[in-house]
Amino acid sequence: MLKDVKYRAAFETLRREILLGKFDAHEKFPSEGQLCRRFGMSRNTVRLALAELKKAGILATRPGSGTFLSAFARNATGYLGLILPDYGSGEIFTEICSGISSAAAEEGYSLLFGNTSCANPDIRATQALRLARDYAERHVAGVILEPVELTPENDRITREILDLFSAKNIPAVLIDRDFVPPPDRSGYDLVGIDNTQSAYMLARYLIARGARELRFFVRPDSAYTTRLRFQGVTIAAFEAGVPWRATNEVVADPSDRKAVASMFAHKHRADAIICANDVTAVELVKTLHELGLSVPGEVMVAGFDDVRFATLLSPALTTMRQPCEQLAQTAVQTLLQRVRQPELPVRTISLQTRLVVRASTR
Numbered sequence: 001m002l003k004d005v006k007y008r009a010a011f012e013t014l015r016r017e018i019l020l021g022k023f024d025a026h027e028k029f030p031s032e033g034q035l036c037r038r039f040g041m042s043r044n045t046v047r048l049a050l051a052e053l054k055k056a057g058i059l060a061t062r063p064g065s066g067t068f069l070s071a072f073a074r075n076a077t078g079y080l081g082l083i084l085p086d087y088g089s090g091e092i093f094t095e096i097c098s099g100i101s102s103a104a105a106e107e108g109y110s111l112l113f114g115n116t117s118c119a120n121p122d123i124r125a126t127q128a129l130r131l132a133r134d135y136a137e138r139h140v141a142g143v144i145l146e147p148v149e150l151t152p153e154n155d156r157i158t159r160e161i162l163d164l165f166s167a168k169n170i171p172a173v174l175i176d177r178d179f180v181p182p183p184d185r186s187g188y189d190l191v192g193i194d195n196t197q198s199a200y201m202l203a204r205y206l207i208a209r210g211a212r213e214l215r216f217f218v219r220p221d222s223a224y225t226t227r228l229r230f231q232g233v234t235i236a237a238f239e240a241g242v243p244w245r246a247t248n249e250v251v252a253d254p255s256d257r258k259a260v261a262s263m264f265a266h267k268h269r270a271d272a273i274i275c276a277n278d279v280t281a282v283e284l285v286k287t288l289h290e291l292g293l294s295v296p297g298e299v300m301v302a303g304f305d306d307v308r309f310a311t312l313l314s315p316a317l318t319t320m321r322q323p324c325e326q327l328a329q330t331a332v333q334t335l336l337q338r339v340r341q342p343e344l345p346v347r348t349i350s351l352q353t354r355l356v357v358r359a360s361t362r
Contacts, residue, residue: 007048010039014049015108018058018069019078019141029059029067057340072340080104080335081135081143082113083161084175085124092305092322093146096175099328100144107336112140121150121221125157132161136168142335143172147179149223155179162188171338175331177225187346189338191331194350195225198320199232201355202274202302205318207240209361211272211300214242215263217250217284218276226276229304233274243268254283261291270299272361278303278310278319285313285360300361315359323351 014035023029030038035046050067053059060070082100084093101111114131116124125148135143143165147158158179165172173189180186203214216233218226230249237244247268252259254275263270275281281303285295295301295315303310306321330349338344 006039006041007045007052010035010041010046010049011052012108013039014053015056015058016078018053018073019108021078023069025069025073027068028065029069031066077139077141078109079112079138079140080109080332081131081138081140082111083116083128083131083135083143084113084146085116085121085128085148086146092307092324095324096328096331099325100332103329103332107332109141112138121148122153124148125151125153129157129161132164136164136170139168140170142339143170144175144331144335145172146175147177147223149177150219150221152221154221154223162186171335171342173331173335173338175327177223179224181224182228185346185348189334189347189349191327191334191349192225192351193322193327193353195228196232196235198304198353199229199274200236201232201353202304202318202320203233203236204240205355205357206272206274206300206302206361207236207242209272209300212242213268213271214244215248215250215270215273216276217252217254217273217280219253219280220251222276229274229276254280255287257287257291260284260287264291264293264299272300273302275301275303278305278307278317281317281319281360282309282313285317296359296361302361306356310356311358313360315362318358318361319356320353321356322353326351 017023032043032046036043039046050059057070058073059067061067082097084097086093097113104111112135116127116131118124118127128148145161148154162172173191176192178186178190206214214233214237216230234244250259250263273284275284281301285301288295288299293299303317303319306319310317310319330351334347334349
């Protein structure tokens with residue numbers, strides 16, 4: 001047991017020093033004897049630490065020459081970059097950021113994360129682009145990026161950010177969503193949830209609760225994930241024989257009373273509303289109350305994400321819970337795999353959500 005503790009301590013120390021550039025990439029790595037003297041360990045314990053470094057892709061043995069830093073280690077800086085333009089507007093991204101920081105630290109990396117929490121989405125996009133330029137200049141080992149949304153320049157700015165990294169051969173992994181409209185895919189790894197299946201589950205639940213006039217409510221210029229969620233709601237409605245018209249999708253600001261009231265202005269009154277996310281749902285419920293409409297008495301409302309204030313809303317919000325910790329860990333592992341093996345095929349990794357039923361749909 002003591003040997004395990006000792007070799008892990010040596011492994012962690014050497015990994016951190018390698019990633020911080022403390023060893024000459026063109027010189028042989030210190031010998032087993034030198035490391036035994038440095039750490040006061042037996043040769044067998046040192047060999048265990050070296051074996052772990054090779055397993056992690058940080059060291060490589062050249063037959064007849066000795067041990068050297070791997071190509072991956074020579075290009076690594078010890079830093080990963082994170083760009084989350086929605087950090088200040090979506091609570092799940094606070095959790096994801098914390099999880100990414102912890103997962104990066106476990107792998108021996110420090111996380112660079114700048115402020116993009118301005119309420120104005122256009123300013124957030126500009127801040128994200130500025131961060132990208134900084135990371136490119138510092139030549140971070142890799143970047144986890146949440147594509148820009150809620151501005152007409154979404155796709156252009158996200159592509160400009162990714163082009164900056166591509167020019168410096170810095171790998172990037174997208175989190176939560178792609179920046180091209182589905183079913184197309186960009187040439188980047190994506191870690192997120194199965195949005196279509198999740199929305200399908202939520203719609204099926206509401207239909208089972210008696211919903212016959214479903215609405216899908218989304219803000220203008222929202223991320224492409226909302227299209228996939230809309231698709232899931234549509235499939236559930238068709239399967240159940242629930243009427244579906246062009247008016248079943250409502251694209252508006254949830255504080256727009258006129259747009260919200262229009263869902264109840266004719267004989268096909270909405271009896272259930274699925275919002276693209278919890279933030280939208282919370283604002284929508286407030287507007288419904290202002291219009292004198294009761295939730296869930298006259299209309300059921302559900303969201304997406306399961307942010308903390310979903311439980312504080314009155315009534316508490318039914319929603320789909322995102323697996324934030326698993327998203328964070330998977331994003332870091334996917335990025336490091338891409339750093340070590342740039343030739344891997346592009347991957348889409350979709351994690352499962354969970355339906356959380358609360359008072360807003362009872």
